[in-house]
Amino acid sequence: MEQIGILTGGGDCPGLNPVIRAVVKRSILEGWQVIGFRNGWKGILDDEFMILDDKSVSGILPKGGTILGTSRTNPYKKEGEAERLKKNYEKHHLKALIVVGGEDTLGVAHRLVQEGVRIVGIPKTIDNDLSATDYTFGFDTAVNVAMESIDRLHTTAESHNRVMVVEIMGRHAGWIALEAGLAGGADVILLPEFPMTVGEICEVIKRRHARGRTFSIVAVAEGARLAGGDEVGERKLDEFGHVRLGGIGQAVAELIEKKTGFETRVTVLGHIQRGGSPTAFDRVLGTRFGVRAVELVKQGKFGRMVSLRGRDIVDVPIAEAVKQLKLVGKELYELARIFFG
Numbered sequence: 001m002e003q004i005g006i007l008t009g010g011g012d013c014p015g016l017n018p019v020i021r022a023v024v025k026r027s028i029l030e031g032w033q034v035i036g037f038r039n040g041w042k043g044i045l046d047d048e049f050m051i052l053d054d055k056s057v058s059g060i061l062p063k064g065g066t067i068l069g070t071s072r073t074n075p076y077k078k079e080g081e082a083e084r085l086k087k088n089y090e091k092h093h094l095k096a097l098i099v100v101g102g103e104d105t106l107g108v109a110h111r112l113v114q115e116g117v118r119i120v121g122i123p124k125t126i127d128n129d130l131s132a133t134d135y136t137f138g139f140d141t142a143v144n145v146a147m148e149s150i151d152r153l154h155t156t157a158e159s160h161n162r163v164m165v166v167e168i169m170g171r172h173a174g175w176i177a178l179e180a181g182l183a184g185g186a187d188v189i190l191l192p193e194f195p196m197t198v199g200e201i202c203e204v205i206k207r208r209h210a211r212g213r214t215f216s217i218v219a220v221a222e223g224a225r226l227a228g229g230d231e232v233g234e235r236k237l238d239e240f241g242h243v244r245l246g247g248i249g250q251a252v253a254e255l256i257e258k259k260t261g262f263e264t265r266v267t268v269l270g271h272i273q274r275g276g277s278p279t280a281f282d283r284v285l286g287t288r289f290g291v292r293a294v295e296l297v298k299q300g301k302f303g304r305m306v307s308l309r310g311r312d313i314v315d316v317p318i319a320e321a322v323k324q325l326k327l328v329g330k331e332l333y334e335l336a337r338i339f340f341g
Contacts, residue, residue, distance in 0.1 A: 003033045004297055005089070005097040006052070008066040009040035009073075009105030013126040013138025014278030015286035016066035019100055021057040022290025028054060030298060035092060040101070041108060042073040044085045049092075062277045064141075074108055082112075089117060096297040100124050102136075103322055106305065110318045113303040120296045121305035121318045122289045126274060129173035132321040133307040137286040142169060142273040143179045149269055150184030150217060157215040163205060163256055163264040167249030169273050170221030173327050176273070181219035182336055189336050190220040190252065193328045195227040201252070202259045204341040209262070218256070220249050288313050 006023050008016050020036065027034050034052040037043030050056070050068070060067055075081040089097065096118040099109040102125035109119045123130045128139040146168050157164040166186075168177040174191030181189035188204050190196060205216045249266040257264040278286070285308065292306045292313045304315040 001031065001033050002095045003035055003092060004294070005035045005037055005044075005049075005092065005094045006068070007037040007040055007043055007097070007099060007101075008068050008070045008124070009099065009101035009108075010070060010124065011072075011102075011126065011274065012065045012070050013124060013274055014064045014141040014276060015137030015282035016070075016100065016124065017057075017060040017063050018278065018283045018286035019122060019124075019137070019290040020052065020067060021060055022287040023098055023294055024052045024054070024057045026291045026294040030294070032095065035094070036068045039069040040071040040073050040105065041075050041085065042071045043068070044088050045073065045075060045081055047088050047091070061283060064274075064276050064278060072104065074104065076108060076111060082115075086112070086115070086117060094118070096120055096302060098122060098293050098297070102127075102130055103325065106130075106318055107322045110303075110322055113318060118302045119318070120293045120302060121321065122293050123305060123307065123321060126176070127170055127173050128175040129171075129325045129327065130321055131324055131326045132305065132316045134310070135285065135308050137278065137282040137289065138274075139175065140281040140285075141276070141279045142176050143183070144279055145273050145276070146176055146180030146219075146269060147183040149267065149272075150180060150186055150219065153217060153267060154185070154215075157217060160263070161214040163216045163218065163253070163260070163262050165218045165220060165249050165253040165256070165264060165266040167220050167222055167266065167268040167270075169269070171223045172325055174221040174224065175328060177219050177221035177224075178328055178332065178336055182339070184219070185217070185339070186219035187216040188218045188340055190218065190224040191328055191333065192221055192223040192225060194330075194333050195225045197227040198252075198255045198259060200227070202256060205256065205260055205262065207341050216262075218252065220252055222248055224248055
């Protein structure tokens, strides 16, 4: 029986289990066995895996996270690990490996493809910042969680005449904060792509109060910066060299209260945005991605990544997906600014 592998790398997000389920279901139709490597690239390095069959994926469609586990392991960070990974790949006589991940995970996949490893990619980033696809699964769920949080903050902000700052995920790209802020009616939206000064933020809030609106909602992406290059919040490196963000919401709240005199509170959504059941959109998108990935394996189209273009699932080179981040454009940001205040 021919075998294909699958792994999920990087941060978890809603929609990963629908992808795994779809890969297994579609592979069964081909008579293939699916090997699920545990905890991203680490699973292949350590040869830790589980056989995925119809029973093992039963009931996982509505579940958040990933039954395979995940990690941010990069086999190119330590000498000899990439070679060990390739040996384990060949040990299982894999027809191909389906790699589900974002910029870092697919960056590793791209290097392996260049070295002759048979890989098909599936885009996964909750921030929706991966190039070559209109949307990634997990993003819609995160936006809805953030939007509902903003809806709830409106009532307490209005009751207490407060400014409420809500810190939302978004390391380099502010897609979640932008769409959740628009949908939730935030009065100011701060993004990494378009820094504002403290004065500009406070001016919007003061204008609202001058019109008799005694509360304001400020949506802040965790990677946002203040204009002038001044960084606020904590920026520490984790064990994989990634910047661990946090604290921007509290810092902005303190500045607003100091400069306006308005009572200001902060809410940090954090990992709440990653957890829970995926929306219908993310379940369907993950399912479509998983099915198409198996079909690419069947066609021998390695080094390709599935992608959403409009309403169609297409395939693009993995290289195209990882060459640059997809950031919020000026036109969409200017649309959001219409509703500031």
